[in-house]
Amino acid sequence: MFTHSRNILLTPIEYLKGVGPTKAELLRSELGISTYGDMLTNFPFRYVDRSKIASIQHIQEDGGYVQLLGKINFSEIVGEGRSRRLVANFKDTSGMVELVWFQGVNMMEKVVHDGGDFLIYGKASRFNGYWSMTHPELERLEKVDLDNFPPFIPVYSATEKLRQRWLAGRNYLKLVQTLFLQITENDIIENLPLSIIHTHRLMNRFLALKCIHFPDTNLNLQNAIHRLKFEELFVHQIGICKLKLNHKKEQGFRFDKVGENFNSFYKNYLPFELTDDQKEVLREIRKDTQVGIQMNRLLQGDVGSGKTIVALLCMLLAIDNDFQTCMMAPTEILAQQHFKGIGELLKDMPIRIAFLSGKSKAKEKRETLTLLAAGEIQILIGTHALIEDTVVFKNLGLCIIDEQHRFGVAQRAQLWKKNTLAPHMLVMTATPIPRTLAMTSYGDLDVSVIKNLPPGRKPISTIHRPEIHRAKVMDFIRTEIDQGRQAYIVYPLIDESEKLDYENLKAGFEQVKQYFPSSKYNIAMVHGKQTVVERETNMQNFVEGKAHIMVATTVIEVGVNVPNASVMLIESAERFGLSQLHQLRGRVGRGADKSYCILLTTDKITPTGKMRMHTMVTESSGFAIAEKDLELRGPGEIDGTRQSGAADLKIADIIKDVELMELTREAAIKLLQSDQDLLLPEHTALRHFLLNRKDKEVWSKIS
Ligand code: ADP
Ligand code: MG
Numbered sequence: 001m002f003t004h005s006r007n008i009l010l011t012p013i014e015y016l017k018g019v020g021p022t023k024a025e026l027l028r029s030e031l032g033i034s035t036y037g038d039m040l041t042n043f044p045f046r047y048v049d050r051s052k053i054a055s056i057q058h059i060q061e062d063g064g065y066v067q068l069l070g071k072i073n074f075s076e077i078v079g080e081g082r083s084r085r086l087v088a089n090f091k092d093t094s095g096m097v098e099l100v101w102f103q104g105v106n107m108m109e110k111v112v113h114d115g116g117d118f119l120i121y122g123k124a125s126r127f128n129g130y131w132s133m134t135h136p137e138l139e140r141l142e143k144v145d146l147d148n149f150p151p152f153i154p155v156y157s158a159t160e161k162l163r164q165r166w167l168a169g170r171n172y173l174k175l176v177q178t179l180f181l182q183i184t185e186n187d188i189i190e191n192l193p194l195s196i197i198h199t200h201r202l203m204n205r206f207l208a209l210k211c212i213h214f215p216d217t218n219l220n221l222q223n224a225i226h227r228l229k230f231e232e233l234f235v236h237q238i239g240i241c242k243l244k245l246n247h248k249k250e251q252g253f254r255f256d257k258v259g260e261n262f263n264s265f266y267k268n269y270l271p272f273e274l275t276d277d278q279k280e281v282l283r284e285i286r287k288d289t290q291v292g293i294q295m296n297r298l299l300q301g302d303v304g305s306g307k308t309i310v311a312l313l314c315m316l317l318a319i320d321n322d323f324q325t326c327m328m329a330p331t332e333i334l335a336q337q338h339f340k341g342i343g344e345l346l347k348d349m350p351i352r353i354a355f356l357s358g359k360s361k362a363k364e365k366r367e368t369l370t371l372l373a374a375g376e377i378q379i380l381i382g383t384h385a386l387i388e389d390t391v392v393f394k395n396l397g398l399c400i401i402d403e404q405h406r407f408g409v410a411q412r413a414q415l416w417k418k419n420t421l422a423p424h425m426l427v428m429t430a431t432p433i434p435r436t437l438a439m440t441s442y443g444d445l446d447v448s449v450i451k452n453l454p455p456g457r458k459p460i461s462t463i464h465r466p467e468i469h470r471a472k473v474m475d476f477i478r479t480e481i482d483q484g485r486q487a488y489i490v491y492p493l494i495d496e497s498e499k500l501d502y503e504n505l506k507a508g509f510e511q512v513k514q515y516f517p518s519s520k521y522n523i524a525m526v527h528g529k530q531t532v533v534e535r536e537t538n539m540q541n542f543v544e545g546k547a548h549i550m551v552a553t554t555v556i557e558v559g560v561n562v563p564n565a566s567v568m569l570i571e572s573a574e575r576f577g578l579s580q581l582h583q584l585r586g587r588v589g590r591g592a593d594k595s596y597c598i599l600l601t602t603d604k605i606t607p608t609g610k611m612r613m614h615t616m617v618t619e620s621s622g623f624a625i626a627e628k629d630l631e632l633r634g635p636g637e638i639d640g641t642r643q644s645g646a647a648d649l650k651i652a653d654i655i656k657d658v659e660l661m662e663l664t665r666e667a668a669i670k671l672l673q674s675d676q677d678l679l680l681p682e683h684t685a686l687r688h689f690l691l692n693r694k695d696k697e698v699w700s701k702i703s
Contacts, residue, residue, distance in 0.1 A: 008182070013036060030167075039179055048153040050152065053119075055093070066124050072115045097124065158172065193671070202226070208231075209224075233657065252291075255424075288446070289424055297448055299429070306454050327342075328402065329381070399415045400426045439661055462599065466605065471515075486565040487565060490553070545564060572601065579629050581625075584597070
């Protein structure tokens with residue numbers, strides 16, 4: 001039975017009656033349908049409700065779809081050339097609708113010529129005081145079996161090409177009908193275990209697939225959708241949870257002791273008392289690294305929550321156990337800041353730190369690599385240059401990845417290979433991860449959270465101002481500066497290489513100079529096109545308080561710490577992602593003063609834009625903002641989601657179905673607890689299903 005079913009669903013779509021090679025190619029290129037099975041899972045995206053018949057008198061909505069029953073008693077072809085059209089009068093007992101066809105005029109003329117009773121369906125529009133309907137669907141009443149009339153007609157996505165080649169709408173629907181004539185209940189294996197079906201009261205798979213294409217009642221349709229969403233999320237979660245379980249089987253190094261370096265740093269050089277959250281995270285990591293299994297942990301904490309010091313203490317722990325460590329950051333600037341900051345903190349300790357990036361000079365790089373391979377360097381900090389194969393450690397025990405969302409899962413895996421056993425991984429992100437992504441993109445990691453910021457932070461007032469208030473905003477910044485504070489002015493940067501952004505920044509710089517004459521104010525400009533030295537000098541000027549204003553592209557998004565800065569002005573704020581805005585805002589509010597984040601936007605901001613600004617003004621929690629961002633932008637645009645396949649869900653919605661996702665995650669965990677490798681007979685179908693999925697590479701990496 002199993003092989004039989006596999007065969008029919010794997011049949012090339014070409015062999016379906018009415019398809020053939022040419023159409024098959026189109027279906028493949030336009031909709032990704034190559035087999036019967038693909039067509040089966042190409043779900044309708046909406047349904048036409050034909051369970052109700054309206055009367056013309058009661059048509060309310062201009063532009064709404066209605067079904068009407070009535071008579072055509074007159075039709076004619078009018079107009080010439082492009083405006084040539086067929087019009088017909090359609091009446092029921094309550095009123096009249098004019099029907100119009102611009103296409104297939106001659107063919108339709110034959111259909112309506114003799115008049116008679118029709119059932120029509122289409123979009124009614126108000127036109128010159130009449131209702132009219134262009135290109136309605138229509139059927140002669142005597143041909144309609146009203147008792148067996150399908151109440152919902154599925155609508156499938158189509159492309160212009162498909163429409164031109166008669167492969168859209170009714171024509172496509174006919175193919176699906178043909179398909180279902182060939183498929184029986186025996187061909188569709190139930191892939192979910194019976195216990196899950198029962199516990200969650202799910203419709204069986206065959207019925208669900210049938211109902212989603214040809215629903216008989218709304219209730220059954222909803223049940224079918226629910227079942228298929230459940231299946232999709234459940235299978236996805238099984239994959240991710242399995243990956244997590246496999247991590248747990250991965251042997252890892254033991255960091256048995258807390259030694260000299262850790263203790264000495266803690267006692268003598270730690271510049272502040274750790275917060276409770278920081279201590280708790282350290283405890284979790286300490287526990288993880290003692291059991292002989294590789295750690296895969298995500299450290300999540302809002303901007304400024306103090307992740308770096310936690311990372312540093314972990315590195316010391318590794319060093320105390322005779323391991324090397326590395327820390328990878330997404331940008332040159334951030335990597336350098338870590339290098340400097342950590343270097344400063346460890347300057348009186350007997351620990352050797354090195355820096356490596358794509359920009360490192362050849363000679364320097366060679367030296368670093370030699371020392372690294374010899375085990376002389378204990379901490380290597382850098383950009384993704386660290387994952388290159390030429391970077392060889394003597395004994396790498398711990399990798400820290402800062403700002404995870406810019407690195408993919410694959411890059412993480414590269415670091416695993418740098419020692420005989422995979423080193424422990426600590427992934428840190430300042431972008432709080434929405435619940436749904438935490439379950440998908442990062443679902444294989446254990447999560448630690450720093451919830452509370454270190455003490456002494458002042459809340460930041462966030463203000464949205466349209467362009468017309470620019471002068472007032474500048475006046476405000478001037479008062480702040482005249483009171484001894486400093487300000488950031490940030491311009492959007494889409495791509496560091498994009499000339500336009502740079503022009504934009506330069507123009508902005510000139511404009512700022514008009515408000516802040518150089519006779520009185522120092523302005524530092526920082527952007528990605530400068531040499532490292534130039535940028536560092538300018539940045540340093542600002543850090544030391546010599547410059548009053550720092551005009552920058554988003555290079556300052558991560559890193560710099562200037563407690564005296566009290567204003568963050570963001571230009572064209574509508575062009576930034578919310579999480580990015582939140583990160584920028586986190587640059588101020590670090591000192592004793594009240595701080596401000598001003599979002600300057602165009603005067604003609606879109607409603608969505610307005611909503612996004614409103615979110616920033618009202619929300620201070622990075623977590624809530626990330627959720628909102630996801631909602632407003634969609635998961636596809638959030639970095640890192642694509643690798644996980646989270647954005648590829650076909651029927652479930654990563655945002656709307658978050659509760660169902662939680663439910664399926666629990667179910668997946670429970671199932672794997674009882675049968676990790678899906679070897680029980682009741683899990684055979686599920687295992688086969690996973691192994692035959694299109695994205696099976698993901699699964700094979702897992703199993
Ligand atoms: P992020 O989590 O954004 O990487 P950082 O690690 O850069 O944050 O820390 C932000 C600032 O907070 C730094 O200046 C750091 O020295 C300071 N900091 C971190 N932990 C504490 C603490 N427990 N008490 C006081 N200040 C702290
Ligand atoms: Mg940081």
